[in-house]
Amino acid sequence: MSSVICLEISILRRDGGLQCRSSLKKDSVATYAAAMERGEYFPPVIAFNDGQEIWLADGYHRLAAAECIGQKTFSVDLRSGSLRDAILYVTSIKSNKLQGLPHTLGDRYRVVERLLRDHVWSRCSDDQIADHCGVSRQCVHRIRQECTLRY
Template sequence: MSSVICLEISTLRRDGGLQCRSSLKEDSVVIYAAAMKRGEQFPPVIAFNDGQEIWLADGYHRIAAAESIGQKTCSADLRSGSLRDAILYVTSIKANKIQGIPHTLDDRYRVVERLL
């Protein structure tokens, strides 16, 4: 089950190894932040709630941009599921097709390593 809600950014766990990119693309964070300041709407981030923790699965660049301009909340598609469910989501073909920033070769290697 999932629902889109307003969520405190500080509640998102980002240390579960879900970031499959080799690094955040700072130029993209700056571009996203400028667009957010102009009031542009972005898709909700995707997070998984295991009953104790909320794991950020998709939206690391959007969260970094929001934090850089002082936002405390974000729109989140909150799904029920474990850290493992979140790992399977971020490494799935579906998740990689909807990314706003194309994956580099290093990013793809990280996905394979994560699955193994």
């Protein structure tokens, strides 16, 4: 279930490991902030409500831009679900295609690595993870081997 509502930016949890990018792109944040000041429309961010916390899944650049211009609230597509549901959303090919900024190779690496740390997905085949994330099976295989060596 999902509904779009206006929420205080400060209540959105951003520490759940959902940010798949290695860092925010400052130039994109500045561009978004300038557009927001001009009154341009931005789609709602996506967050998951587990009944106790509201986890930001998508929209880190938009929220950073809103904060830059002093905005205290933002439109949120609020979905029911756990932190794990949010993780599965942000690692999906569907999420990647909907985002305004395309994922870099490093971002895709982080997405696959995030799933490989999941207690259920880590047991899935390289093909299943590749299909979910929208990357090649070889990419998943290589990242799985690197993660195994590291941990």
